[in-house]
Amino acid sequence: MNIFSEIYNCYYQILKSIITNHPEISLEDLRTNISENGFEESLLYLIPKLESGEWNLFEKEGNLFLSKIRKDFSVPLTALQKSYIKTLLQDRRMLLFLYREEIENLDSMLADVKPLWDDSSFYYYDRFSNSDPYEDDNYIHNFRTILHAINNKQYITIEYISPRSDRIRRENYLPCKLEYSIKNDRFRLICLRKDRTSNSISTLNIHRMQSVRTMSDTFTEFPDINEIITNSYYKEPVHLLISTKRNTLERAMLHFANYKKNTNKIDEDTYECFIYYNEGMETELLIEVLSFGPTVKVLGNKKFLKLFIERLKRQKEF
Amino acid sequence: MSEFKELIKSFNKTRDYVRDFFVYGFKTREDFTGKSIRTYDNERRRIESWLGDYVKQDYSATGKNIHLSIDSNLLDTNPLYRVWKAKSFTDNDINLHFFILDTLSCDDGYDIETLTDMIDEKYDCMYDSQIIRRKCNAYVKEGLVRTEKSGKELLYFKSESADLYFSQFSELTDAISFFQLGAPLGIIGNTILDNVNETNSIFRVKHSFFVHTLEDEILFELLKAINTHKEIELTVKSTKNDNLSTIIGVPLKIFTSTRTGRRFLCYYEPDYKRFTTSRMDSIKEVKLLNIFDDYKLISEKLDNNLPKVWGISFNSYDNLRMEHVKLTLHIDEIREQYILTRLESEGRGGTITKIADNTFTYEIDIFDSNEITPWFRTFIGRIIDVECTSKRMEQKFKSDLETMFKMYEI
Numbered sequence A: 001m002n003i004f005s006e007i008y009n010c011y012y013q014i015l016k017s018i019i020t021n022h023p024e025i026s027l028e029d030l031r032t033n034i035s036e037n038g039f040e041e042s043l044l045y046l047i048p049k050l051e052s053g054e055w056n057l058f059e060k061e062g063n064l065f066l067s068k069i070r071k072d073f074s075v076p077l078t079a080l081q082k083s084y085i086k087t088l089l090q091d092r093r094m095l096l097f098l099y100r101e102e103i104e105n106l107d108s109m110l111a112d113v114k115p116l117w118d119d120s121s122f123y124y125y126d127r128f129s130n131s132d133p134y135e136d137d138n139y140i141h142n143f144r145t146i147l148h149a150i151n152n153k154q155y156i157t158i159e160y161i162s163p164r165s166d167r168i169r170r171e172n173y174l175p176c177k178l179e180y181s182i183k184n185d186r187f188r189l190i191c192l193r194k195d196r197t198s199n200s201i202s203t204l205n206i207h208r209m210q211s212v213r214t215m216s217d218t219f220t221e222f223p224d225i226n227e228i229i230t231n232s233y234y235k236e237p238v239h240l241l242i243s244t245k246r247n248t249l250e251r252a253m254l255h256f257a258n259y260k261k262n263t264n265k266i267d268e269d270t271y272e273c274f275i276y277y278n279e280g281m282e283t284e285l286l287i288e289v290l291s292f293g294p295t296v297k298v299l300g301n302k303k304f305l306k307l308f309i310e311r312l313k314r315q316k317e318f
Numbered sequence B: 001m002s003e004f005k006e007l008i009k010s011f012n013k014t015r016d017y018v019r020d021f022f023v024y025g026f027k028t029r030e031d032f033t034g035k036s037i038r039t040y041d042n043e044r045r046r047i048e049s050w051l052g053d054y055v056k057q058d059y060s061a062t063g064k065n066i067h068l069s070i071d072s073n074l075l076d077t078n079p080l081y082r083v084w085k086a087k088s089f090t091d092n093d094i095n096l097h098f099f100i101l102d103t104l105s106c107d108d109g110y111d112i113e114t115l116t117d118m119i120d121e122k123y124d125c126m127y128d129s130q131i132i133r134r135k136c137n138a139y140v141k142e143g144l145v146r147t148e149k150s151g152k153e154l155l156y157f158k159s160e161s162a163d164l165y166f167s168q169f170s171e172l173t174d175a176i177s178f179f180q181l182g183a184p185l186g187i188i189g190n191t192i193l194d195n196v197n198e199t200n201s202i203f204r205v206k207h208s209f210f211v212h213t214l215e216d217e218i219l220f221e222l223l224k225a226i227n228t229h230k231e232i233e234l235t236v237k238s239t240k241n242d243n244l245s246t247i248i249g250v251p252l253k254i255f256t257s258t259r260t261g262r263r264f265l266c267y268y269e270p271d272y273k274r275f276t277t278s279r280m281d282s283i284k285e286v287k288l289l290n291i292f293d294d295y296k297l298i299s300e301k302l303d304n305n306l307p308k309v310w311g312i313s314f315n316s317y318d319n320l321r322m323e324h325v326k327l328t329l330h331i332d333e334i335r336e337q338y339i340l341t342r343l344e345s346e347g348r349g350g351t352i353t354k355i356a357d358n359t360f361t362y363e364i365d366i367f368d369s370n371e372i373t374p375w376f377r378t379f380i381g382r383i384i385d386v387e388c389t390s391k392r393m394e395q396k397f398k399s400d401l402e403t404m405f406k407m408y409e410i
Helices: A010-021 A027-037 A042-052 A079-088 A092-096 A100-109 A137-151 A225-232 A245-255 A279-290 A302-316 B012-024 B037-054 B091-103 B112-123 B129-142 B172-182 B186-195 B210-228 B295-308 B337-346 B369-377 B391-407
Strands: A024-026 A058-061 A064-067 A122-124 A154-161 A168-181 A186-193 A202-205 A209-218 A238-243 A261-267 A270-275 A296-300 B055-060 B063-068 B145-150 B153-158 B203-206 B230-237 B244-256 B263-269 B274-279 B283-291 B323-330 B351-356 B359-366 B383-388
Touching: A010 A027, A010 A042, A010 B091, A024 A027, A027 A042, A079 B129, A079 B172, A079 B186, A092 A100, A092 A137, A092 B172, A137 A154, A137 A168, A137 A209, A168 A202, A168 B172, A238 A245, A238 A279, A245 A270, A245 B012, A261 B055, A279 A302, A296 A302, A302 B391, B012 B037, B012 B063, B012 B210, B037 B055, B037 B063, B091 B112, B091 B129, B112 B129, B112 B153, B129 B145, B172 B186, B172 B203, B186 B210, B210 B230, B210 B244, B210 B263, B210 B283, B230 B263, B244 B274, B244 B295, B263 B295, B274 B295, B323 B369, B337 B351, B337 B359, B359 B369, B369 B383, B369 B391, B383 B391
Parallel strands: A122 B244, A168 B203
Antiparallel strands: A024 A064, A058 A064, A154 A168, A154 A209, A168 A186, A186 A202, A238 A270, A238 A296, A261 A270, B055 B063, B145 B153, B230 B244, B230 B283, B244 B263, B263 B274, B323 B359, B323 B383, B351 B359
């Protein structure tokens, strides 16, 4: 069993997809398909191989490439892939997707397969302890209702327990994405209000949902969430000066690897880093920068710097 | 001069380049010392080919640099998985992949001679039966093909279709879509989605460090050793001076930080009778050795030690056996309940005590107090006091705060 194997190679996948979806394909369409699904330079390698017949998978008839392989061609799951599925069956989050009985059935279908790891092999030492209740029936029901609604483009009604007041609020939403936080071990729903006047995103914790019901109305297209998120970023990124002392540069680069960022060398001991973020990410980013202490200096933007200095000023009062 | 190819034979060299471009993103061609310019140019061109949409170029005073700009908030998959799909192969490899899996059936088995004849007839391609046998046997190992004995003959069958699983368990696709981002070795889940022509459009994962996938081959070997309770020989590259060293150890757990992006192998060194850790990205090679007889005993010892390990260190910061730390905080009980929630959910079992109105202490015993410092700093603005049996830690924390006040002229 190897992860780095040609069986999973991008070229194999492209050809499989062409064979099963376009058993007769023109050279132009072949080029388009490879350009869309391959690496940037794949076209340069694949076309000559197919045209010359060195990869003897198509017969040429005029401008058409006719597949020699059956249209219903399929590749079985590898032992590695089966082991991976077997491993996931032990994960308690699998209950969000399959019923217990289904998990047992699938597990017995994979009776001869060994899992790749068990839960005890990993230790997430700084993960929050208050994770979502993945075995709670109401939680599972709400999660599945949302999943079903996203798959079928249905609006949903959510009764939500407000984190501040414990009041229950009922609202109709267009569900877009389910976001999982590895740090919090929690799911959130990224959605938009159904009766919205602007495209501002609501992020709701699944564990705070008392009930979720699908509505009879459907929508035709998902809003462009990425555009909405990108537009929500402050124009001016956070501007940091990072020292090489205490291995800070290396630690900071990895720490902030999740963010859209840009880093330049100023001199042998100092680097500057620009991190892009929005209001929703502000507090988390602020305390992340604070955690580095004096080896990271905030230069901007003005708002972030002000928040940072306010915390230090408050600290000095103690 | 050899021709440039976008596919690669081995993952190791590429792993370091992708990591440097992704994590650091500021290195210019001149910073890649110890490598020839041609090597750098080829590696850069490959990364541009695989990850073109994410490659950005900058010009700074020190020269041109390319970096990978990846905003994990916006992605349905890990773009670095593409690197795993660039394994090179021969013409025979790809032809036989399609010929064999197209010809074999799940129900009717064929011996190698028959299969060779069928391929010749069907695709007009003559192969030596030994080549077909070799490929079929390789695919038996990978699980794509299975064998059955029939008298003296060995018959080859295609393994059962992926549809067998996915048609019966319709939500399995959604599950794999999630786990390919939300669980270790996600690249395997991603290849399953490729197999069934699906992509994830529902799930996003926060606090996921995409760069970890570059260590998946090493992780895979380590998990094998953990599962079978085997000792290992590790080749580790020093992060300070690039020197390689060899370590014999008993692998026990993968320690993962969900905040800092660091991952470590925690192992026991029998020669020194101690637990220790090595950064996953510093491990270059893993060799599995013999079964370690006392694995269960050592594993239980580690579990007993875990509540005292704040991060990954088993050694005191100040040469003490154990260090006691105490953080006193000002918390507005009415309006700042979320701070108490933070202490509880992030404090790993430390004791929280109300000592006066709006004043709380957090206390814990740990091996290395230096490791808790970054977390304490996240409470800046409300810290009344930090006390520790390690006076060195206490002084460092306080002098760092003074330095910060000076930096911002407060």
